Amino acid sequence: MRIPFVKMHGLGNDFVVLDGRDGNLPPLENQVARAIADRHKGIGCDQLIVLEPSGVADFRMRIRNSDGGEVEACGNAARAVALLHGKPANVETFGGIISMRPEDGGAAVDMGEPAFGWDEIPLADAMDTLDMPVGWEELERPSAVNVGNPHVIFFVPDCDKVPLERLGPAIEIDPLFPERVNVNVATVEARDAIRLRVWERGAGLTQACGTGACATAVAAMRRKLVDREVVVTLPGGKLLISWGQDGRITMTGPATESFRGSFDWGAFA
CATH class of the missing domain: 3.10.310.10 (Diaminopimelate Epimerase; Chain A, domain 1)
Incomplete structure (x- = not known):
């Protein structure tokens, strides 16, 4: 099964983007994400981005780091996805819903409101997060x-x-x-x-x-x-x-499409 991908970067922070909004991507296991991200044997990237359908936003963006672990948010990836999508959108992430709009050579992303509570970071111990005594x-x-x-x-x-x-x-x-x-x-x-x-x-x-x-x-x-x-x-x-x-925080900056291609899913599974 060959899967199309788009290689993109935001200020050198690079991504492989898989568009599964039509629901046809196989389940993505950690080892598959690691294999795709491997710079010697895979496509190579800092993060693997998977776009999926969403019931609460225009679509969902899932983010896996190069170690295969899933994380909540990635601002550079959001700008890249905004450029790829080509029009304003509300996007579901594990960190909440963010809004994005493409601009010349990049995008502006509403990253939402920051959280400062020690249990919202989270920290193991209660302390002042403005000036931590550590x-x-x-x-x-x-x-x-x-x-x-x-x-x-x-x-x-x-x-x-x-x-x-x-x-x-x-x-x-x-x-x-x-x-x-x-x-x-x-x-x-x-x-x-x-x-x-x-x-x-x-x-x-x-x-x-x-x-x-x-x-x-x-x-x-x-x-x-x-x-x-x-x-x-x-x-x-x-x-x-x-x-x-x-x-609310707004981040504005560039994003770039590097190239497109496809790969055999079975080679990484």
């Missing part, structure tokens, strides 16, 4: 935000000097985070500018993370380090993040 080596006193998936954010003098490839995996699986966590290290450069690197839960270091940019921007706004609209610069490029007075 640390891992030089990374101390982070903020935590859930924007459909859990993020912890450390504000540092120079995010490029943090050994995130070493500290990220340890923090991701720390018992404080029962559902694991995405790890962000950020440097505030101006009232409207943040530089950011992200260790993504289940995917590792990536060129960009849309939910990480949203979570980091909101955390900086809560700490009054930046204004309510900010440009977040990641290794792969820039995203514009706004946090409206209505409490």
Whole structure:
């Protein structure tokens, strides 16, 4: 059984998109997702995106990281899917319903309202999520935000000097985070500018993370380090993040279709 796919990326964070909105895709097991995502033996991607029918929105978007695990939200993937869909849509995710609209070369996505309660992140212990009394080596006193998936954010003098490839995996699986966590290290450069690197839960270091940019921007706004609209610069490029007075986050940025193809499902099953 040959399955068509679209390879896309948002600022270098890349995806394989499978369109199963007609209901004809076989069940997707973890090992199949891992095999498709494998960069040496599969198609290769940071996340595998599967579009399905929805009873509450225009369609459903499911997201699997390269380790095969399913996650709640992915902002870069949402922009890619908006570009692929070609018109405004409300989309069901495990993190809630989001709305998206394509724009020239990319998309704007309403990511919904962030959550800050310790049990909403979730954390294993009750604490203030704006200024958490915890640390891992030089990374101390982070903020935590859930924007459909859990993020912890450390504000540092120079995010490029943090050994995130070493500290990220340890923090991701720390018992404080029962559902694991995405790890962000950020440097505030101006009232409207943040530089950011992200260790993504289940995917590792990536060129960009849309939910990480949203979570980091909101955390900086809560700490009054930046204004309510900010440009977040990641290794792969820039995203514009706004946090409206209505409490909802809007992320605007580019997305790109790389190529299309098809594969034999049985080769990965």
